[in-house]
Amino acid sequence: MAGRSSGRVINSRMSAIMAAAVLALCSCAAVTTAQLEMDFYSKTCPKVEEIVRREMEEILTVTPTLAGPLLRLHFHDCFVRGCDASVLIDSTAGNVAEKDAKPNLTLRGFGTVQRVKDKLDAACPATVSCADVLALMARDAVVLSKGPSWPVSLGRRDGRLSIANDTNQLPPPTANFTQLAQMFAAKGLDVKDLVVLSGGHTLGTAHCALFSDRLYNFTGLENDGDVDPALDSAYMAKLKARCRSLSDNTTLGEMDPGSFLTFDASYYRLVAKRRGIFHSDSSLLTDPVTRAYVERQASGHFADEFFRDFADSMVKMSTIDVLTGSQGEIRTKCYAINNH
Numbered sequence: 001m002a003g004r005s006s007g008r009v010i011n012s013r014m015s016a017i018m019a020a021a022v023l024a025l026c027s028c029a030a031v032t033t034a035q036l037e038m039d040f041y042s043k044t045c046p047k048v049e050e051i052v053r054r055e056m057e058e059i060l061t062v063t064p065t066l067a068g069p070l071l072r073l074h075f076h077d078c079f080v081r082g083c084d085a086s087v088l089i090d091s092t093a094g095n096v097a098e099k100d101a102k103p104n105l106t107l108r109g110f111g112t113v114q115r116v117k118d119k120l121d122a123a124c125p126a127t128v129s130c131a132d133v134l135a136l137m138a139r140d141a142v143v144l145s146k147g148p149s150w151p152v153s154l155g156r157r158d159g160r161l162s163i164a165n166d167t168n169q170l171p172p173p174t175a176n177f178t179q180l181a182q183m184f185a186a187k188g189l190d191v192k193d194l195v196v197l198s199g200g201h202t203l204g205t206a207h208c209a210l211f212s213d214r215l216y217n218f219t220g221l222e223n224d225g226d227v228d229p230a231l232d233s234a235y236m237a238k239l240k241a242r243c244r245s246l247s248d249n250t251t252l253g254e255m256d257p258g259s260f261l262t263f264d265a266s267y268y269r270l271v272a273k274r275r276g277i278f279h280s281d282s283s284l285l286t287d288p289v290t291r292a293y294v295e296r297q298a299s300g301h302f303a304d305e306f307f308r309d310f311a312d313s314m315v316k317m318s319t320i321d322v323l324t325g326s327q328g329e330i331r332t333k334c335y336a337i338n339n340h
């Protein structure tokens with residue numbers, strides 16, 4: 001009897017070990033750094049980082065409000081088919097591309113990506129992928145907004161497919177914690193990455209239409225009192241004064257009012273005060289782990305830690321399901337696949 005039960009224990013331990021191994025394999029498949037290299041272009045385009053940085057300085061000097069959109073473009077690229085610049089491709093007669101799907105209609109900055117790509121192609125023709133350009137531009141957007149820097153390993157190849165329906169992998173602003181955690185896990189990112197990367201909402205603006213359900217139609221009643229109880233009431237009044245109705249789809253609000261052009265930890269102070277703009281931001285308070293992180297950062301004493309965490313999570317995000325080696329192609333125009 002004793003022998004049989006210890007056999008069962010060993011068997012169940014073995015299955016636990018095997019399950020852990022399978023899980024580890026799964027997350028490696030989603031986040032892979034294989035074949036990306038820091039000095040990937042050292043011989044073929046040695047000044048790649050310098051050229052991108054110089055262009056980004058010019059772009060953000062003229063239009064500082066593009067920092068947020070360029071960071072968001074990289075996020076939306078990586079979550080759909082991996083970081084392969086599929087988000088940049090235009091629709092064609094036979095194909096509705098990611099760009100034209102609902103979650104991507106508010107993306108901006110496409111023209112600047114092509115501008116940087118053209119500069120790189122002038123220095124080193126047909127060498128640097130649009131996916132690498134986007135990863136570098138997102139990093140530089142954060143650095144130039146006074147945020148942290150991180151090493152961007154290079155060698156991503158550009159994808160040849162972009163399908164509108166695939167954007168269902170992007171978390172919607174209405175998502176609750178469970179949905180967010182699942183959607184991040186599907187990309188090999190954990191709940192710490194979720195709470196840290198949500199800090200990207202320290203930059204940029206949001207359209208009223210993407211959060212006005214919280215102000216006027218939280219349960220479908222469509223009236224002034226139908227509000228999201230998770231939103232601070234004083235803040236709600238401010239948002240209502242800016243976003244006058246449910247149908248307003250043109251007005252923009254700063255996500256981190258007062259410092260929406262500066263990358264800092266103030267996003268967490270807002271969320272802790274129940275002033276996060278989206279339901280997804282508020283939902284970080286509904287889980288003990290993410291809530292603890294929000295509260296720690298809201299204290300204002302650990303910004304260095306947030307900067308390091310953000311850099312680490314961006315390194316993970318920017319390597320999701322990348323194409324390398326002979327996969328994909330190096331696009332000439334970031335908005336169209338090459339004609340072969």
Ligand code: HEM
Pocket residue numbers: 067068069071072075106107108171172173174175180197198200201203204205206207208210278280
């Ligand atoms: C956690 C799930 C997330 C949800 C549900 C979400 C949702 C949204 C939505 C709805 C907007 C407003 C777009 C507009 O109205 O123009 C937005 C903006 C933005 N998001 Fe997120 N986001 C998430 C995560 C992230 C991550 C991981 C990053 C980057 C690390 C990011 C960076 C940004 C930035 C910078 C903006 C401002 C864009 C601009 O100024 O045009 N977001 N997000």
